Amino acid sequence: MTTRKILLGNEAIAIGLVESACTMATSYPGTPASEVLGTLVQIKKEEGLPLHLEWSINEKVAFEVALANSFAGRRSAAIMKQVGLNVAADPLMSAAYTGVKGGFVLVVADDPGPHSSQTEQDSRLLGMMAKVPVLDPSSPMEARDMLPQGFALSERFEIPVMFRPTTRVCHARQDMEMKPLSPAHSIAQFEKNPARWAATPKFRLVLHGQLNGKLAEIAEEPSLAPKLLNPGISTPPHGSRLCIVASGVVLAHAMEIMRDLGLWEKIPVYQVTMPFPLSPKFRDSILAQYDKVLVLEESYPVMELQFQNREKVQGRTTGTVPSAGELLPERVEDILRTFAQLPPAPRVEPPTFPGRRPTLCAGCPHRASFYAIRKAFPKGIYPSDIGCYTLGVNLGAVDTVLCMGASISQAAGFYHAYRSVPQEEAPAICATIGDSTFFHAGIPALINAVVQGARFVLTILDNSTTAMTGHQPTPGFGSTLDGTPVPQLSIPELVKACGVGFVEVEDPYKLDAFTDLLKKADLHTRSEGGGVAVVIARRPCIMDRNQRGSWVRQEMAVNEKCKACGLCVKQFECPALQSQGEKEPVRIDPALCTGCGVCRFVCPHGALEAVSSTP
Amino acid sequence: MQQIIVSGVGGQGVLFITKLLAETALEQGYSVLISETHGMAQRGGNVISHLKIADGGSVEGMSSPLVRPGKADVLLALHPDAVKAHGFYLKPDGTVISNVPDSEGKHSLNASRIAEDLGAPIAANLVLLGFAVGSGALFCGAEQLEGTLRRLGGKRLELSLKAFRAGAGEALKSRD
Numbered sequence: 001m002t003t004r005k006i007l008l009g010n011e012a013i014a015i016g017l018v019e020s021a022c023t024m025a026t027s028y029p030g031t032p033a034s035e036v037l038g039t040l041v042q043i044k045k046e047e048g049l050p051l052h053l054e055w056s057i058n059e060k061v062a063f064e065v066a067l068a069n070s071f072a073g074r075r076s077a078a079i080m081k082q083v084g085l086n087v088a089a090d091p092l093m094s095a096a097y098t099g100v101k102g103g104f105v106l107v108v109a110d111d112p113g114p115h116s117s118q119t120e121q122d123s124r125l126l127g128m129m130a131k132v133p134v135l136d137p138s139s140p141m142e143a144r145d146m147l148p149q150g151f152a153l154s155e156r157f158e159i160p161v162m163f164r165p166t167t168r169v170c171h172a173r174q175d176m177e178m179k180p181l182s183p184a185h186s187i188a189q190f191e192k193n194p195a196r197w198a199a200t201p202k203f204r205l206v207l208h209g210q211l212n213g214k215l216a217e218i219a220e221e222p223s224l225a226p227k228l229l230n231p232g233i234s235t236p237p238h239g240s241r242l243c244i245v246a247s248g249v250v251l252a253h254a255m256e257i258m259r260d261l262g263l264w265e266k267i268p269v270y271q272v273t274m275p276f277p278l279s280p281k282f283r284d285s286i287l288a289q290y291d292k293v294l295v296l297e298e299s300y301p302v303m304e305l306q307f308q309n310r311e312k313v314q315g316r317t318t319g320t321v322p323s324a325g326e327l328l329p330e331r332v333e334d335i336l337r338t339f340a341q342l343p344p345a346p347r348v349e350p351p352t353f354p355g356r357r358p359t360l361c362a363g364c365p366h367r368a369s370f371y372a373i374r375k376a377f378p379k380g381i382y383p384s385d386i387g388c389y390t391l392g393v394n395l396g397a398v399d400t401v402l403c404m405g406a407s408i409s410q411a412a413g414f415y416h417a418y419r420s421v422p423q424e425e426a427p428a429i430c431a432t433i434g435d436s437t438f439f440h441a442g443i444p445a446l447i448n449a450v451v452q453g454a455r456f457v458l459t460i461l462d463n464s465t466t467a468m469t470g471h472q473p474t475p476g477f478g479s480t481l482d483g484t485p486v487p488q489l490s491i492p493e494l495v496k497a498c499g500v501g502f503v504e505v506e507d508p509y510k511l512d513a514f515t516d517l518l519k520k521a522d523l524h525t526r527s528e529g530g531g532v533a534v535v536i537a538r539r540p541c542i543m544d545r546n547q548r549g550s551w552v553r554q555e556m557a558v559n560e561k562c563k564a565c566g567l568c569v570k571q572f573e574c575p576a577l578q579s580q581g582e583k584e585p586v587r588i589d590p591a592l593c594t595g596c597g598v599c600r601f602v603c604p605h606g607a608l609e610a611v612s613s614t615p
Numbered sequence: 616m617q618q619i620i621v622s623g624v625g626g627q628g629v630l631f632i633t634k635l636l637a638e639t640a641l642e643q644g645y646s647v648l649i650s651e652t653h654g655m656a657q658r659g660g661n662v663i664s665h666l667k668i669a670d671g672g673s674v675e676g677m678s679s680p681l682v683r684p685g686k687a688d689v690l691l692a693l694h695p696d697a698v699k700a701h702g703f704y705l706k707p708d709g710t711v712i713s714n715v716p717d718s719e720g721k722h723s724l725n726a727s728r729i730a731e732d733l734g735a736p737i738a739a740n741l742v743l744l745g746f747a748v749g750s751g752a753l754f755c756g757a758e759q760l761e762g763t764l765r766r767l768g769g770k771r772l773e774l775s776l777k778a779f780r781a782g783a784g785e786a787l788k789s790r791d
Contacts, residue, residue, distance in 0.1 A: 008651075032653065115652075171651045173648070174646075255679075330683050346685070348703050350684065353696070355696075356700075
């Protein structure tokens, strides 16, 4: 009997990896890719599969660990989000030249929108730069089915294969048939070949030539050839011959809309599952058959550029398709109507409602840390980093967010920038970085800051997890995903080893003590013989079920002293504190309040008080 | 095909409501396509799920995981802001079921208050879901949805069921 199950795109990808007999998967969490490895961990537990799975310290390391498993002849996957691939770009470029042995699939999830990323970058372009084939699924089901193909391609041509879903595939859910999963058996067998695996520049040239040969052959691989989805459309007797070439979830939007508009029976639609390398034969035949070709893809013109034609081909290079923002179905409808010369759609205007901005959770220890930072350094410069705590921007305690680890390097840069200013006029510099981000890319930046003589306060927001992406363990966790004990890394010891002379740990819930510690840290940065000062704000994430909440729960109430000044709502910004209108006392929402009690330090009138506490 | 938008703010259980509806649809032999909000927007911002339900095995007419503006049959608005934020997805004759402090008309309810009175403020989403299915706005009946809730309910099942039934009961009252 077959069973059907509703799977999240990322769950479908995880199952696709298992069904491809993958033996190792490595990842660093990042939206929209995070749930792939999480699902694999679950499957491994439930089915007892002999897989090696790890949350690696960063994407570069993840890529390299999985690649070696492939060098040893075993199927492997490295999983990350698009900006994670920037970190792993170095091994990707090189691995394209060396090639692989066991099938190697790089799962990299793009985020057009962007919904949860710094950029809308298209990883397929990075695939093109690396010269590796790219697969582009349009639905969760297709993603699952495409993976075995990807591994087969990788193994046959000994080349890394990029598999590129987008947010709307990763975070879509779809019902599909389930099959029993079986364990993959493959014995490690690394065959030494220094001319390939350790190639010197002279041999790299040879490898580059081989890579070009592989790509030319892959481009015409019949099993991955573009497919006409609605055959049997006759050529119109008058007017231009139109066709659409599409890939990814934009194809899924287009199909539904075309059926709605009666275009499905009129305009041929070609699905490209491998946008790079685009088959030159396909390109030539499309250009020979049609007068106008609309290319629909996300989020950069990858197929479009390979068409090398601006007379017939329409897309981003011609301004037909917008060059920024997600191609939502309503946008696709507009593009299709224009292309087919239909009247514009009746406009449904989204309201100008600004929406609620995301905010740190009620009881989040980061809120306390940011509030203290603002209080200790009201005129400070606050470089910050990637994670939940980016939302410290709402509290006015985040000035810059660039990429993983940049808070520390930028704090150093700001210090050197202000070095010529007299010390009493120089702003305090206080950087914030989460524990997982510190491990990922903060350590080299900290060493660099120390040895370049920079001085600033670094607050490591240590909630002992990777909170933003769903609480993946960090190197501070002390065990592998299987529960095997491994050394538990100590952030204070690491910081000391980086050459920092001032390292102290405090609980940000103790707001007054924590604020005093920040001021003490700033004094260290300004003292003779001082340097970088590190304050570790340690308090587990309130949403993490793996860590026991260890605070005394305060039953909070608003007393008659409330002057309705709104300071707590504006400056502390806790979602549980709600304004009820001008001159009305503030209200505490019992559904949201966690009883952290930090707000009692915030109200200058003493109107927020703890009426009872339960340990 | 029924197209449903579930809208609320992070932490209100938009994903759980979507899951209950989708699993119920699957149980009844329908096919589903869903799009969810994950990541940063979940932290207290406006969260939306798109849910499309079509006859089983029918891919015809349903391939995009997103609902277009003006096409949704039902909007489940878990938060008073939800209608302002996502009302534009609703088609002209679509139904809004909303959780608002001052309920007006037969399709709105103070689900948060009812949940608080039950001692489960977190279950306002289930009160509203019960209300929606009780008012006949959904593709399924209350019993089927309650069956799914029993299957997926988890630790606080009794409270969840109470909340769901309270909402369904309110729908019956407003029908009379």
